Amino acid sequence: xxxxxxxxxxxxxxxxxxxxxxxxxxxxxxxxxxxxxxxxxxxxxxxxxxxxxxxxxxxxxxxxxxxxxxxxx
Numbered sequence: 001x002x003x004x005x006x007x008x009x010x011x012x013x014x015x016x017x018x019x020x021x022x023x024x025x026x027x028x029x030x031x032x033x034x035x036x037x038x039x040x041x042x043x044x045x046x047x048x049x050x051x052x053x054x055x056x057x058x059x060x061x062x063x064x065x066x067x068x069x070x071x072x073x
Contacts, residue, residue: 003058011046012054014039032057 006017014025021028029039032053038044045051 003055003062006054006058012051012058014045014054017054017058028054028057 006012006020008016014028018025018028025039026036029036034050034053038047038050038053
């Protein structure tokens with residue numbers, strides 16, 4: 001998985017992340033520790049805090065996806 005698949009015009013797109021994980025953008029917000037508005041309003045999606053939290057969440061998922069199966073089982 002490439003981080004780029006979750007981005008749109010250089011910014012993380014909650015809808016794209018939700019599509020990849022077969023869930024809702026509201027669930028993505030909750031998982032990242034954000035409010036629902038943070039992933040629904042365009043100005044909030046672009047905020048540093050929202051982008052940082054989404055990036056951290058994706059990085060953790062990628063680490064788990066590539067980790068040794070003995071560690072993640």
